[in-house]
Amino acid sequence: MIPVKIFCGCGQKYAFEVEPVNNLMPVPVACPVCKRDGTAAANEILARILKGKTQPLPPPSVNNLLNSVQARLEPHLVDALKSAVVQELAAQRKELIAAQQAAAAELTELAHRLETVQTPLLDRLQTYEQRIQELERDLADQSKENRELLKLKIDLLRQQIQTEQGASRVNFN
Ligand SMILES: [Zn+2]
Known part of the structure; x- marks a missing residue:
């Protein structure tokens, strides 16, 4: 499951977790307030996250950085960092x-x-x-x-x- 946060054009923020299919949203999503379609935005976010997951391991200095950045990172990125460490x-x-x-x-x-x-x-x-x-x-x-x-x-x-x-x-x- 990958957490996705969307900032809709109407100003509404909404978040959900999704299991992507072929790196894409399995179902369309829409803003709960204005009903604007958020699928394209969600797909972009998924692409960014999934690309990050297949990138090479961070350099050794990640060991020192981990504690200081942990609080600012998404949980799945923390996991990726931990396995790198x-x-x-x-x-x-x-x-x-x-x-x-x-x-x-x-x-x-x-x-x-x-x-x-x-x-x-x-x-x-x-x-x-x-x-x-x-x-x-x-x-x-x-x-x-x-x-x-x-x-x-x-x-x-x-x-x-x-x-x-x-x-x-x-x-x-
Ligand atoms: Zn909206």
Whole structure:
């Protein structure tokens, strides 16, 4: 069902919901006040709405716009936007997983570099702490996706610190 609102030449507004047939009004409509035929106007409105439904998905920024524009939109357009946002979020999740893998690789690389140059444990831990502090500074003004990634990087570094501290304790015993 598609909601149609007609503004008649006589000044009367009337609205109804219709299931179009071949994208057109299945029955004629007329203004309830002056009885003027509204079928052509209704067909134009249907054409506009149905054209909108088959247009390409809105760009990613729709995600941010959705909340602000929702109140001004027709319900069927809100639904179309929501399904676009669901697809957009699925794409973002894929990016986040890739970014998480990159974060783990980044830490492995850092740990490997420190090991290769035989950095003493205390210096290594200091390097990790420094990196954590940098990341925590970045956390302040990031988008949610970036915040999650930064938190993940910080967690990975903390785990690394625990692992290396644990390993050294075993060595000293
Ligand atoms: Zn009228």
